[in-house]
Amino acid sequence: MRWTKTKKSIENLICEKLKKRLKINATKYNTSLGEQRRIWITLDNKEIFNASSAHFLHAHDKLWEEIRNKTSNPFPDCLYECFPELVGKVSDFDYSMEILEQRNIFNVDRVYEKLVEYSNLSTQVSQLNFKSETLVLLVPFKTKYIY
Known part of the structure; x- marks a missing residue:
């Protein structure tokens, strides 16, 4: 699914109170290292979520x-020892994906997949609910909540 269609679908699920305050963005950078992508969300022009391929690869x-x-x-025993x-x-x-997600470092491809899944949910299920300005938006990004 194209980003513009996904973005529009998600923005249609945002409650009226936040439609003008919450922005979802995506971009691609072509560098000598290849294509780098980034998805970020702002609330009142302050970044509240970021998924960057460059940041993810560095953290990985x-x-x-x-x-x-x-x-x-050796692999996978090293993982069992370090993260029992x-x-x-x-x-x-x-x-490694799970560990980095626990550290709030996200793979931009996985975030995009989850945004597409989220945008395809029925409006009744995915309508964003906000109680006294508490933002519940980032729950869909955590894989364990989406499956």
């Missing part, structure tokens, strides 16, 4: 450096 590399510094065990709380909860190949 730092995570694996952190793991290598803690243990010399995730054993049996996620597949071996989703460990």
Whole structure:
């Protein structure tokens, strides 16, 4: 689905009180390293959510450096040793994604997929509800809440 259609679908689900205050943005940068993408959300022109491919890849590399510094065990045993709380909860190949999401670092491709899923939900289910200015928008980005 094209970004403009996804964005419009999501914006149609935002309550009237926030329609002019909440903005969802996406962009692509072409660099010497290849295409870099970013999705961010602002409320009253202040960024409240950011998913950047460059930031995610940098954090991913730092995570694996952190793991290598803690243990010399091979994959996937190194993950079990460093993050025992995730054993049996996620597949071996989703460990790093889950750890980074717990640190509020998101893969921009995954965020986009979840935004598309969210925009396809029925209006009754996905209508955003706000109570005394409490923002409940970011719940859809956490994979465990969307599945």
